Amino acid sequence: MTASEALTQERVQQLVALGARLGDLLPVLLVTERLNRMRAVLRGQDSCDVLIVSALVNIRWATGFTGSAGLLVVPVDGQSMFITDSRYQERAEDELTAAGCDARIEIRSSVAEQQARLLELIPAAARVGVEADHLAWSAARAYESLLEGREVVPTSNVVENLRRTKDEAEIARLARAAAIADEALLVTMGLLAQGPTEVEFARALDTAMVDLGADGISFETIIASGPNASRPHHDPGHRVICPGDLVICDFGALVDGYHSDMTRTVCVGTPTVDQSHHLDVVRAAQQAGVDVLAPGIDTRLVDGACRVVIDGAGWGSYFTHGTGHGIGLVIHEAPWVGRTSTATLAAGDVVTVEPGVYLPGASGVRIEDSLVVTAQGHVRLTNAPKHLLV
Numbered sequence: 221m222t223a224s225e226a227l228t229q230e231r232v233q234q235l236v237a238l239g240a241r242l243g244d245l246l247p248v249l250l251v252t253e254r255l256n257r258m259r260a261v262l263r264g265q266d267s268c269d270v271l272i273v274s275a276l277v278n279i280r281w282a283t284g285f286t287g288s289a290g291l292l293v294v295p296v297d298g299q300s301m302f303i304t305d306s307r308y309q310e311r312a313e314d315e316l317t318a319a320g321c322d323a324r325i326e327i328r329s330s331v332a333e334q335q336a337r338l339l340e341l342i343p344a345a346a347r348v349g350v351e352a353d354h355l356a357w358s359a360a361r362a363y364e365s366l367l368e369g370r371e372v373v374p375t376s377n378v379v380e381n382l383r384r385t386k387d388e389a390e391i392a393r394l395a396r397a398a399a400i401a402d403e404a405l406l407v408t409m410g411l412l413a414q415g416p417t418e419v420e421f422a423r424a425l426d427t428a429m430v431d432l433g434a435d436g437i438s439f440e441t442i443i444a445s446g447p448n449a450s451r452p453h454h455d456p457g458h459r460v461i462c463p464g465d466l467v468i469c470d471f472g473a474l475v476d477g478y479h480s481d482m483t484r485t486v487c488v489g490t491p492t493v494d495q496s497h498h499l500d501v502v503r504a505a506q507q508a509g510v511d512v513l514a515p516g517i518d519t520r521l522v523d524g525a526c527r528v529v530i531d532g533a534g535w536g537s538y539f540t541h542g543t544g545h546g547i548g549l550v551i552h553e554a555p556w557v558g559r560t561s562t563a564t565l566a567a568g569d570v571v572t573v574e575p576g577v578y579l580p581g582a583s584g585v586r587i588e589d590s591l592v593v594t595a596q597g598h599v600r601l602t603n604a605p606k607h608l609l610v
Contacts, residue, residue, distance in 0.1 A: 224385055224567040229596040235388055236592070236599055239395025242403070242433055246396060249389040249476065252320035254282050255300050257382055262296045268349030268373045270295040270342055272363075275354040277549050278379035280477060284319025287311055291334070292323065293341055301326055301341055303334050335366055342370065349375040377554075384546060384554050385568035390478060391592055394547065394570055397434065397480035398590055398601035400473040404428035405484060405604050412467060412488050413610040418443040418456035422471075429473040438472030438479040438551050449485070449584035452541055452576060463489040466498070466583045468576075472551065479551045481572050482602040483588035487609050497533075498585050502577055503606055505529035506587040509543055509557075509573040513591055513598040519544075519561040519571075526575040527559075535577045544572040547590055569593040570601070 238244055262271055273279055273292035280286055282294075283302055290304035290312070300323040304312050309327050316323060326341075328334040342348055350363050352374035364372050386394065408424045416424070422441040429437060444454035446465040454468075461467060470483040485502070487495060509526040523543040530539045542558030547570055555563035557571055565571070574588030590601040 223387055225595055227388075227391075227567045227592070227594050229594045229599065231388070232391060232592050232594045232599040235391045236395040236601060239392050239397075239601075240399040240603075242396070242399060246392045246476070247389045248318075249284070249393070250320040251282060251284050252322075254382070255294060255321070255323065258282065258294050258378065259296055261378055261382065262294070262349070265375075265378075267347065268296075268375065269346040271349040271351075271375065271378060272338075273351060273379060274359075275351050275379070278351070278354075278383070281379060281383050281549060283321040283323055284315045285312055286315060286477065291338070293338065299324055303328060303337060305329055305334070339366070342367070344369055347371045347373050349373045349378070351378070352376055353380075380554060383548060385566065386548060386570050386592070387568070390548065391570070393476050393478040394480065394590070394592075395601050397438070397473040397475040397478055398482065398603075400429050400432045400434045400475065401471060401480045401482050402602060402604040403432055404473070405469065405471075405482075409486060409608065409610055412461055412486055413463075415460055415462070417458045417460055418445055418448070418454075419458060421461065421467075421469075422456040425469070425471055429471075432473075434473035434475060436474045438474050438481060442468065442470035442483075444468040444470075444584065445488075446583065447581055450578045450580050450582060452578055452584070452586065461488060464492075466491075466495060466585060468584055468586050470586065470588065477549050479547050479549075480601065481547050481551060481588065481590050482604065483574055483576075483586045484604055484606065484608055485585045485587060490609070495583070498577060498579075498583065499607075501530060501533045501535065502575060502585040502587050505539075505575040506573055506589070506606075509575060510589060510591065510598070510600075513565065513571070513573070513593060515565055515567050515593055515595060517565045519555055519557040519563045519565060520559060522557050522565075522573065523559055523561065526573070530575060530577060533577075535579075538577045538579060539575055540578060541576070544574050544588075546571050565593050567593055567595045
C-alpha cells in the first residue's frame with residue numbers, strides 16, 4: 221500500500237481531530253525516505269547524475285533543516301551531502317538527526333570554501349542538475365562557470381512534485397494551523413461590532429493566532445470591509461468597519477513551517493436582502509466545488525462547478541480569479557485549481573476552494589476552505605461557520 225492509499229477518510233479524520241486539539245503533541249515529522257524518493261525520480265528521468273537543491277523550502281522538506289543558508293547535493297547513487305556555514309553547525313546536526321535525514325553535513329565558513337567543496341564532491345564528468353525554477357539568471361550563469369567541464373542541466377519541479385503529496389505528520393500540522401485560524405476568528409469576531417479599523421482587526425486576528433499556538437501568520441492578513449471588499453487582495457487600511465458592512469477575512473496560521481488558508485465573509489448587523497443573496501450564491505458555489513473533490517478528478521471540474529453556480533446568478537464576470545491552490549510548506553503551491561489547470565487530484569493533495577463575487581465599488585464575498593483529498597473523497601481542515609453575523 222502506498223502512502224497516499226493509506227490516507228483513508230477515517231485516518232485523515234483522525235489526523236484532523238488531533239490537529240484540532242491544540243494542546244496535544246503532533247506526530248514527529250520524519251524525512252527518512254525523502255532522499256530515496258528523490259533519487260528514484262532522478263533515475264527515472266535519467267537527465268542528471270547529481271542534483272543541487274538550492275531552494276530552502278525544498279531543502280527543509282528533504283532534510284528538516286530550517287536555517288537560511290545551505291545547499292543539498294543529491295547524487296543518483298551514493299550518500300547525499302548538506303553544505304552550510306559555521307553559523308548553522310549545531311542546528312544542522314540537531315535538525316537533520318531529529319528528522320531522520322542521513323545526509324552528511326559539510327561545514328564550510330565562506331562561500332569560496334563551499335564552492336571548492338562542491339567541486340570536490342561532484343565528479344568531473346557528471347551531469348549536474350540545478351533547480352531552474354529557483355535560480356536567477358546570474359545564479360545560473362555562476363553555476364555554469366563554477367562547474368566548468370561538467371554539463372549543467374536545468375531541472376523543474378523534481379522536489380515540488382514530491383512535496384505535493386502530504387504524509388500523516390504534514391496533514392496533522394496543516395490541521396493544527398487550520399484549527400488555530402478557526403479559533404482565532406471565533407474569539408475575535410465580536411470586535412467587528414465595536415467599530416475597529418480594518419488594520420486594527422487584522423492585528424487582533426494575527427495576535428490571536430500566535431496566542432493560540434501559531435509560530436506566525438501564513439501571509440499578510442486581508443481584511444476588506446464595505447466597498448473595499450470588491451478588491452480580492454485588499455490591504456487592510458484605516459477605514460472604520462461599520463454596521464451594514466460585509467467584511468472579507470482571509471488569513472492563515474503557520475505551524476512548524478506548514479500553512480493554513482481560509483476566508484470567511486462576516487456581516488456586521490442583519491444582512492439586507494441583496495447581501496443575503498450575495499452570501500448565499502457564494503456559499504452555494506463554494507459547496508459545489510467542495511462536493512467535486514475526490515481522487516482522479518480534474519481540477520478544472522472543481523473550478524467549473526463553482527462557476528456554474530455563479531454564472532447562474534448572473535455574476536460570472538465578477539468571479540475574477542482561480543478557484544484554489546495547494547498549500548503546504550508554501551502558501552500557494554501545486555496543485556492549482558482553475559480554468560486552465562492541468563492537474564488531477566490525488567490522495568494526499570491539500571487544496572483550497574475559494575470562489576468569490578466582487579461588485580466594484582459596492583462589496584464582495586469570498587468563502588474559502590482548505591481540504592485534504594483522501595482515498596475515498598475529502599476531509600475539511602477549516603471548520604469555522606460560514607453564516608457569520610456580529
